[in-house]
Amino acid sequence: MDSFHPHDKNHFYRAAGTAILHYVYLEKYHQAALLSFTAPFPLSSHPHYSHYHHHCMKTIIEPFRIKSVEPIYFNTAEARQLILEKAFYNPFLIHSEDVLIDLLTDSGTSAMSSNQWAGIMQGDESYAGSPSFFRFEKAVKDITGLPLVIPTHQGRASEKILFSIMGGKGKYFVSNTLFDTTRANIEFSGAEGVDMICEEGRYPTVPAPFKGNMDTVALQKFIDEKGAEHIPLCILTVTNNSGGGQPVSMQNIREVHAICKAHAIPLFIDACRFAENAWFIKLREPGYADTPVPEIVRELFSYADGCTMSAKKDAFANIGGFLAMHNEQLAQQCRNLLVITEGFPTYGGLAGRDLEAIAIGLHEVMDEHYLQYRIRSIEYLTNKLIAAGVPVMQPAGGHAVYLDAKGFLPHIPVDQYPGQALVGALYVHGGIRGVEIGSLMFGKYDEQHQLVPAALELVRLAIPRRVYTQSHIDYVSEVIIEVFNKRNEIEGLTILEESPILRHFTVKLSPIKK
Ligand SMILES: Cc1ncc(COP(=O)(O)O)c(C=O)c1O
Numbered sequence: 001m002d003s004f005h006p007h008d009k010n011h012f013y014r015a016a017g018t019a020i021l022h023y024v025y026l027e028k029y030h031q032a033a034l035l036s037f038t039a040p041f042p043l044s045s046h047p048h049y050s051h052y053h054h055h056c057m058k059t060i061i062e063p064f065r066i067k068s069v070e071p072i073y074f075n076t077a078e079a080r081q082l083i084l085e086k087a088f089y090n091p092f093l094i095h096s097e098d099v100l101i102d103l104l105t106d107s108g109t110s111a112m113s114s115n116q117w118a119g120i121m122q123g124d125e126s127y128a129g130s131p132s133f134f135r136f137e138k139a140v141k142d143i144t145g146l147p148l149v150i151p152t153h154q155g156r157a158s159e160k161i162l163f164s165i166m167g168g169k170g171k172y173f174v175s176n177t178l179f180d181t182t183r184a185n186i187e188f189s190g191a192e193g194v195d196m197i198c199e200e201g202r203y204p205t206v207p208a209p210f211k212g213n214m215d216t217v218a219l220q221k222f223i224d225e226k227g228a229e230h231i232p233l234c235i236l237t238v239t240n241n242s243g244g245g246q247p248v249s250m251q252n253i254r255e256v257h258a259i260c261k262a263h264a265i266p267l268f269i270d271a272c273r274f275a276e277n278a279w280f281i282k283l284r285e286p287g288y289a290d291t292p293v294p295e296i297v298r299e300l301f302s303y304a305d306g307c308t309m310s311a312k313k314d315a316f317a318n319i320g321g322f323l324a325m326h327n328e329q330l331a332q333q334c335r336n337l338l339v340i341t342e343g344f345p346t347y348g349g350l351a352g353r354d355l356e357a358i359a360i361g362l363h364e365v366m367d368e369h370y371l372q373y374r375i376r377s378i379e380y381l382t383n384k385l386i387a388a389g390v391p392v393m394q395p396a397g398g399h400a401v402y403l404d405a406k407g408f409l410p411h412i413p414v415d416q417y418p419g420q421a422l423v424g425a426l427y428v429h430g431g432i433r434g435v436e437i438g439s440l441m442f443g444k445y446d447e448q449h450q451l452v453p454a455a456l457e458l459v460r461l462a463i464p465r466r467v468y469t470q471s472h473i474d475y476v477s478e479v480i481i482e483v484f485n486k487r488n489e490i491e492g493l494t495i496l497e498e499s500p501i502l503r504h505f506t507v508k509l510s511p512i513k514k
Pocket residue numbers: 107154155156157179181182237241270272309310311312320321
């Protein structure tokens with residue numbers, strides 16, 4: 001087995017506050033580039049050692065057994081080259097059976113537990129007043145403390161409803177970073193979305209513990225400039241998906257809450273990965289090492305006026321979402337829209353069985369053995385890549401590894417979409433499907449139709465929950481490293497066809513031959 005390097009937690013804690021100390025941590029972090037699923041610090045020193053002491057080995061095992069399996073269909077690199085050409089270099093247009101390891105998204109791709117499948121059989125499909133709804137409602141209320149719960153078919157349905165009510169021309173929605181569907185729904189309403197990521201979050205390869213934090217100085221300045229009356233909502237995305245799956249600290253949530261409260265701006269949490277974020281708080285934020293995850297989660301939501309949620313992430317559900325909030329008037333407006341777009345308020349866009357699966361998944365996700373394994377497995381892959389010199393976003397995020405495509409392919413200019421080119425190369429070489437999070441997803445055109453690129457050119461390899469084992473992850477790292485060693489052969493891409501909104505889903509591209 002690869003060797004174990006104890007992780008200096010104290011360095012991490014001291015580093016939590018200041019940029020300079022981040023670099024102190026950075027050095028330590030590199031030294032501790034772990035090469036196995038081993039614990040990042042000796043478990044005997046872990047505050048919850050008593051929970052772990054029956055199996056205090058160095059290797060963190062998957063905390064589940066496999067009861068049902070799905071085949072992976074193997075194909076050749078030559079076949080995949082043809083498939084990619086037929087899909088116009090767009091991974092969303094590739095059939096999933098042609099993919100060996102599917103890291104397109106962690107959304108809706110979780111393996112459900114035997115308990116969730118059992119819950120599915122308990123699903124009551126009554127149109128109104130189903131007990132499945134009340135179990136779902138109780139789970140959301142218990143976990144978040146938010147009293148008004150509205151089920152939707154997925155996260156973006158919650159967003160569509162919320163922004164249809166709160167959005168409109170001349171309004172600004174401020175955030176650490178808005179996810180693509182969130183931004184699209186805001187813009188569709190005529191409003192503008194404004195991202196204010198903290199300074200550390202702008203540098204993909206500089207590690208810092210809470211790179212998902214919102215820049216509170218920028219927030220205050222923006223409110224002073226535009227006026228609070230033009231800012232209907234502040235949204236904190238936890239973890240920050242588009243910014244590398246990086247966590248937001250409790251301190252930052254508290255500060256954002258205080259600023260918003262002072263200006264009567266409601267604060268909503270985009271809560272897709274609330275449990276992963278809570279685990280990072282437990283690991284990295286002073287004062288939380290001994291706090292059980294459900295308590296951290298409760299505190300996190302205590303600063304919020306509401307949340308939007310895609311249950312396809314941290315609820316291990318294959319479909320589902322919800323809105324939850326305190327404000328009765330807003331909830332009523334949401335329910336009014338819900339009945340014309342999603343369904344009756346006790347099922348939203350969901351079947352009773354989905355409500356059951358979500359209710360159970362929301363509790364399961366807060367299991368600390370699960371979260372330890374989950375976050376460690378992402379870190380394991382990230383550290384293997386760092387050790388091989390591959391430019392990746394650092395430190396590891398909560399649900400995905402983010403390759404820095406600009407650093408990976410410096411010979412491809414941003415208007416030839418290096419991230420998308422890398423996605424294609426990973427697919428052809430090893431059958432791995434990832435997604436570009438860069439100028440194809442977020443780029444805009446100026447008046448001269450010149451590309452205004454995104455701040456970062458990333459390739460996200462999202463790891464589905466409880467689906468792949470350590471050997472799958474080892475294979476992924478081998479493929480990435482082999483592609484890295486042949487990176488000069490990769491060519492840029494040009495767009496043949498695109499749609500005006502969320503173009504990355506349907507865009508058609510072709511390679512630019514040298
Ligand atoms: C941070 C974030 N917000 C919102 C969404 C939208 O959720 P859904 O895909 O369920 O519509 C996603 C999905 O990927 C997400 O990651």
